[in-house]
Amino acid sequence: MTGQRGFAGLLAAFQVVIGYEWFISGINKLAAGDFPRGLAGDIVDNLKDVDAGWFATFLRQEVLPHSIAFGYLVEYAEVMVGLLLLTSAAVFAFTAAGCVRWPGLCAGVVAAGSGAAVGAVCMNACYYLFSGGGWPGVDPAMAYGEGMALDLLLSLLSVILALANALMVRVYLALAERVATPPGLSMVEAPVSKIWSQQASMSRLKSLLSHPASWLRTRRI
Helix, strand or coil, rough: HHHHHHHHHHHHHHHHHHHHHHHHHHHHHHHHHHHHHHHHHHHHHHHCCCCCCCCHHHHHHHHHHHHHHHHHHHHHHHHHHHHHHHHHHHHHHHHHHCCCCCHHHHHHHHHHHHHHHHHHHHHHHHHHHHHCCCCCCHHHHHHCCCCCCCHHHHHHHHHHHHHHHHHHHHHHHHHHHHHHHHCCCCCCCHHHHHCCCHHHHHHEEEEEEHHHHHHHHCCCC
């Protein structure tokens, strides 16, 4: 039991860090007040010093003519990604504490968190390409720098978050299905049944968390 809650708690803590970074980044842009109007200048200045390859062509032809709209999109997208990741992390934290009252609602929240993680992957990839980054490898010129750029590292971590959230969606949905229809009862009888207590529901969630791979195999995913 301790291991199960520890896993959920670790996932929550990891996701809080990533979500908080996105949320603060977006809030900083909103607080500045001039990010959308200043985006074009930032892109032009960056392209003078960095060879962004094919991404530079995309920026010049698609982003620059609509830079203000893209600026608003970026700042609000960062805030939303941060909020969704933090909310999903809260669900994991409650799971770690042994409290899951509405598994169907949890599944919806975590699904939104998975989508937010996918959005984080896309935005981090764009930021990495914008900086002129390529696939990391041996480069003596980077002897005094990091081996992997932060944006690329965050992209890879966000992929892990997206997969973990997607797996947890299936776990919560399975719990909701089992709670709604106890063994031996029809869908009509299930809502009035009193035999499935909150404690029983939690024991089933813990079982799913302990063996998600086994459950997925039984579902033939």
